[in-house]
Amino acid sequence: MKHNANTLSHAVKKLHSLAVMGSITAGLIHDLSNLATILEMSVGNFKDDPTTTRSIKRLSSLIKATKDQLAHQDTKTSFSPVAQIESSLSFLEAEIRAHHIKVETDYRVRSRLEGHPASFFRIVTNLLINAIEAKAQHIEIELSQRDGRLILEINDDGAGVAPPTQEKIFEPLFTTKPEGTGLGLAITKELVDEFGGQISVRSKQGHGTSFEVVLPTNN
Numbered sequence: 257m258k259h260n261a262n263t264l265s266h267a268v269k270k271l272h273s274l275a276v277m278g279s280i281t282a283g284l285i286h287d288l289s290n291l292a293t294i295l296e297m298s299v300g301n302f303k304d305d306p307t308t309t310r311s312i313k314r315l316s317s318l319i320k321a322t323k324d325q326l327a328h329q330d331t332k333t334s335f336s337p338v339a340q341i342e343s344s345l346s347f348l349e350a351e352i353r354a355h356h357i358k359v360e361t362d363y364r365v366r367s368r369l370e371g372h373p374a375s376f377f378r379i380v381t382n383l384l385i386n387a388i389e390a391k392a393q394h395i396e397i398e399l400s401q402r403d404g405r406l407i408l409e410i411n412d413d414g415a416g417v418a419p420p421t422q423e424k425i426f427e428p429l430f431t432t433k434p435e436g437t438g439l440g441l442a443i444t445k446e447l448v449d450e451f452g453g454q455i456s457v458r459s460k461q462g463h464g465t466s467f468e469v470v471l472p473t474n475n
Contacts, residue, residue: 335373337406338363341397344380348388357393364400367473375447382444383410383467390414390465401473405453408469416461425457 345352345359352359369376380397387395392414400407417425426445448455453471 332371333373334368334370335376336366337369337376337399337408338366340373340377341380341399341408344377344384345397347377347381348384351385351388355388355391355393357388357395359395359397362396362398362400364398365406367401367406369406369451369471369473371451375450379444379447379469380408380410382440383469386440386467387412387414387465390416392464402470404473406471406473408471409466410469411464411466413464416463416465417457417459418461422457422459426455 341361341363345361384395387410390412392412394413396409396411398407398409398411400409426441445455448469448471451471453469455467455469457465457467459465
């Protein structure tokens with residue numbers, strides 16, 4: 257049973273990586289939805305493995321979000337970035353609590369964005385997961401405006417990255433994690449590009465990381 261649990265846990269992590277990056281085609285969604293249903297029915301078998309339980313539930317939510325985005329991929333709308341940030345925090349609440357992370361938010365503006373709400377949700381979620389995986393104990397999320405553009409900053413006190421790594425951090429397939437795919441931040445940059453924005457990183461090894469996302473507003 258322990259071997260099966262470890263195998264399932266590894267599979268869930270891999271599927272979760274695909275889902276959170278949005279690297280799921282419409283053809284795969286149906287099979288993944290069926291798999292998620294089976295996994296959810298098996299949650300009771302992993303009462304002593306809270307990490308796998310959380311991963312299963314998070315995977316199911318991500319698959320649903322990806323299905324919704326695929327169904328409306330050609331439809332852009334005006335949306336509140338604050339609402340999407342709050343949705344992302346709610347989505348990751350169990351993970352944040354499990355790692356005893358303090359999260360602070362500072363919403364200085366209430367500007368709206370034009371685009372896919374799910375894409376912005378994934379940008380925020382990917383960056384928060386990056387902070388969680390960096391062993392952060394404190395995360396700050398700031399939303400402000402500068403020169404008519406929306407500024408999203410996510411700062412953490414995690415492990416940080418060395419200068420040579422910062423230069424490659426958005427490159428596809430580049431990773432410093434043993435089980436990493438090297439696609440998470442690359443896909444995040446693609447999503448930011450779709451909004452006509454920019455993303456940058458500042459970090460110091462052992463002293464945390466700060467991501468800044470600059471996006472055009474529609475007001």
